[in-house]
Amino acid sequence: MAETVRGSAAGPEAVVARTGPPDVRGTASPWALSIFGAGISALVLVIGGVALVQVVYALEGGRITSGCRAVGLVPFTPQTPTSPAAGIKGAEGVCNIVEAARATPTTLLLWLGVVVGVAALAAGFGTYRRMETRRRRELCITGAVLGIQAVVIGAFLLWFREGRVDRFASQFLNFERLQGYWVGFIGAAKNTLLLAFGGEIGGIVAGLVLAMLAISSRRAVRAPARAYINFFRGTPLLWQLSFFYFGIVLGLNLPLGVFAAAIIVFILNTGAYAAEVFRAGIQSIERGQMEAARSLGMTYLQAMRFAIVPQAVRRVIPPLMNEFVILIKDTALVLVLGLARDQLEIFNYAQEGYSSTFNATFFVVAAIAYLAVTLPLIRLVNIAERRLRGGLLGLNIGQQGL
Amino acid sequence: MNNDSSLVRLENVHKWFGSLHVLKGIDLSLAPQEVLVIIGPSGSGKSTLLRCVNLLELPTQGRVWFDGRNITDVRTDVDEVRTHIGIVFQAYNLFPHKTALQNITVALERVLRLGHNEARDRALQQLTRVGMAQKAEGYPGQLSGGQQQRVAIARALAMQPKVMLFDEVTSALDPELVGEVLEVMLRLAGEGMTMMVVTHEMGFAREVGTRMLFMDDGVIVEEGEPRELFYHPQTDRLRQFLAKVL
Numbered sequence: 315m316a317e318t319v320r321g322s323a324a325g326p327e328a329v330v331a332r333t334g335p336p337d338v339r340g341t342a343s344p345w346a347l348s349i350f351g352a353g354i355s356a357l358v359l360v361i362g363g364v365a366l367v368q369v370v371y372a373l374e375g376g377r378i379t380s381g382c383r384a385v386g387l388v389p390f391t392p393q394t395p396t397s398p399a400a401g402i403k404g405a406e407g408v409c410n411i412v413e414a415a416r417a418t419p420t421t422l423l424l425w426l427g428v429v430v431g432v433a434a435l436a437a438g439f440g441t442y443r444r445m446e447t448r449r450r451r452e453l454c455i456t457g458a459v460l461g462i463q464a465v466v467i468g469a470f471l472l473w474f475r476e477g478r479v480d481r482f483a484s485q486f487l488n489f490e491r492l493q494g495y496w497v498g499f500i501g502a503a504k505n506t507l508l509l510a511f512g513g514e515i516g517g518i519v520a521g522l523v524l525a526m527l528a529i530s531s532r533r534a535v536r537a538p539a540r541a542y543i544n545f546f547r548g549t550p551l552l553w554q555l556s557f558f559y560f561g562i563v564l565g566l567n568l569p570l571g572v573f574a575a576a577i578i579v580f581i582l583n584t585g586a587y588a589a590e591v592f593r594a595g596i597q598s599i600e601r602g603q604m605e606a607a608r609s610l611g612m613t614y615l616q617a618m619r620f621a622i623v624p625q626a627v628r629r630v631i632p633p634l635m636n637e638f639v640i641l642i643k644d645t646a647l648v649l650v651l652g653l654a655r656d657q658l659e660i661f662n663y664a665q666e667g668y669s670s671t672f673n674a675t676f677f678v679v680a681a682i683a684y685l686a687v688t689l690p691l692i693r694l695v696n697i698a699e700r701r702l703r704g705g706l707l708g709l710n711i712g713q714q715g716l
Numbered sequence: 717m718n719n720d721s722s723l724v725r726l727e728n729v730h731k732w733f734g735s736l737h738v739l740k741g742i743d744l745s746l747a748p749q750e751v752l753v754i755i756g757p758s759g760s761g762k763s764t765l766l767r768c769v770n771l772l773e774l775p776t777q778g779r780v781w782f783d784g785r786n787i788t789d790v791r792t793d794v795d796e797v798r799t800h801i802g803i804v805f806q807a808y809n810l811f812p813h814k815t816a817l818q819n820i821t822v823a824l825e826r827v828l829r830l831g832h833n834e835a836r837d838r839a840l841q842q843l844t845r846v847g848m849a850q851k852a853e854g855y856p857g858q859l860s861g862g863q864q865q866r867v868a869i870a871r872a873l874a875m876q877p878k879v880m881l882f883d884e885v886t887s888a889l890d891p892e893l894v895g896e897v898l899e900v901m902l903r904l905a906g907e908g909m910t911m912m913v914v915t916h917e918m919g920f921a922r923e924v925g926t927r928m929l930f931m932d933d934g935v936i937v938e939e940g941e942p943r944e945l946f947y948h949p950q951t952d953r954l955r956q957f958l959a960k961v962l
Contacts, residue, residue: 606868611796
């Protein structure tokens with residue numbers, strides 16, 4: 315493979331230039347490839363195999379087995395005039411999960427995955443030093459590492475299913491109990507985002523103003539900003555929410571809803587954190603930039619607006635987005651305020667579901683809902699960071715090269 | 717008030733940085749069309765002196781006059797005064813988020829309140845003057861040090877200043893890029909621009925300067941016609957300095 319790149323040096327030079335530096339990792343070998351393959355297979359057996367058996371059982375949807383009945387997974391029967399309600403709602407689904415986890419195919423797949431993983435790990439680490447090319451060495455090491463992962467996960471699953479899988483599954487994986495709640499979760503996610511976006515956007519504006527005050531050379535200007543920032547960074551958000559709503563809004567009888575009050579507190583709180591981020595960003599800009607702007611006759615505020623802040627904002631995008639991810643999770647704290655039903659955010663909504671069903675599957679779904687919102691954002695933060703680090707000065711280099 | 721013909725005049729200017737006494741009573745005047753070159757060992761206060769002229773450093777004591785106005789008076793609109801005094805820095809200090817053209821137009825539009833097209837025309841005219849018109853859309857990060865410094869000169873010139881201050885503008889450049897910047901400055905001097913130049917380029921000082929100051933330890937040690945100072949130094953301090961740099 316590497317040879318083809320170097321071989322093309324005889325061809326037009328433009329081709330070589332466009333393919334980048336030559337690949338000098340050398341060739342693979344059957345031995346190295348098989349260790350790599352073993353590592354991957356072990357991981358696929360352990361994770362994919364178990365998931366596959368679960369899917370098959372779920373699709374076949376067998377009746378409740380005697381084993382399930384023995385541990386109390388009895389189908390639900392509603393209350394009748396003669397007998398009280400009995401059994402568990404969603405017992406069938408839970409039973410499928412339990413049976414699939416204990417099924418022979420699962421046992422075989424898990425053990426096979428562990429054995430293959432151990433083999434990959436032993437062979438990979440045992441021989442990587444003797445490999446003749448970089449590519450072979452990397453294949454061996456990667457295979458061994460994947461093998462370790464397969465062994466750890468496989469061993470954990472083998473241990474886990476020896477426990478009371480039935481109790482775990484009926485508490486945390488009884489997705490049928492969420493019937494009628496799914497749409498509500500979407501509304502809750504929307505409310506979470508509304509609280510977080512409201513808090514973040516307002517907070518960024520407040521933070522920029524606070525940062526400008528906090529870096530003033532005049533103590534009279536600086537002191538109140540610092541006091542504000544320190545107060546909001548120094549007290550728990552939970553306390554701020556409670557005090558502002560119960561103390562100020564209800565206490566002074568202000569015409570303000572819970573939701574609006576919560577957003578205001580998030581703005582006040584995020585403003586303090588964003589101010590510190592902006593302050594650091596502004597102070598990281600070289601002094602010469604301010605001097606150049608001022609020497610052209612700009613006022614202090616003009617210099618800030620046209621020269622300093624635009625550069626500072628580029629530098630603080632990653633930490634600001636990080637703050638945003640944190641805020642998304644912190645919106646769960648509005649729990650203490652007692653929101654109306656259509657105002658519930660994700661965590662609050664899950665809590666509601668739990669209280670009415672006594673089933674913790676709601677919290678599992680809440681975690682999934684949070685991840686659905688935060689994972690794309692985290693990815694965006696990483697992309698933004700890489701861009702900024704890659705660029706010469708954190709600027710729009712890249713479109714132009716050089 | 718100030719009734720001589722000088723464009724810039726410093727009267728007994730002192731500057732302290734904390735307990736460090738950097739300028740110890742500088743008296744100086746600069747007539748229109750003069751090219752005043754300031755040389756001296758590092759730490760002698762040359763840059764501080766230059767930066768006192770447009771009040772990037774505020775003198776601790778003493779007065780600075782510009783064009784007949786006492787600009788150290790607190791009632792002076794310093795921002796307005798600075799539009800008449802161009803300065804070019806050692807580190808270029810171009811705005812990295814703006815193109816060469818935008819680096820120039822931002823002050824024309826926001827400070828001088830020129831219209832968009834007028835600002836653009838004037839900026840391009842200045843870029844042409846320093847031979848950088850073809851890089852007008854380039855960002856500072858895409859330009860060489862010499863090119864950045866020429867853009868910085870164009871940025872200062874576009875304000876149509878009455879005096880240009882140059883603060884060791886070639887010191888950060890690779891040796892092969894020094895020439896292109898000096899050439900622009902030479903042309904400016906030839907066109908009759910009033911200039912104050914802090915420099916380590918002794919050849920430039922000798923050939924282009926109409927007057928030269930030698931500073932050491934916060935005071936002006938010698939002052940006169942450049943060739944005279946180079947060939948007939950009066951003090952040991954200047955002799956020792958020249959022996960080291962020539």
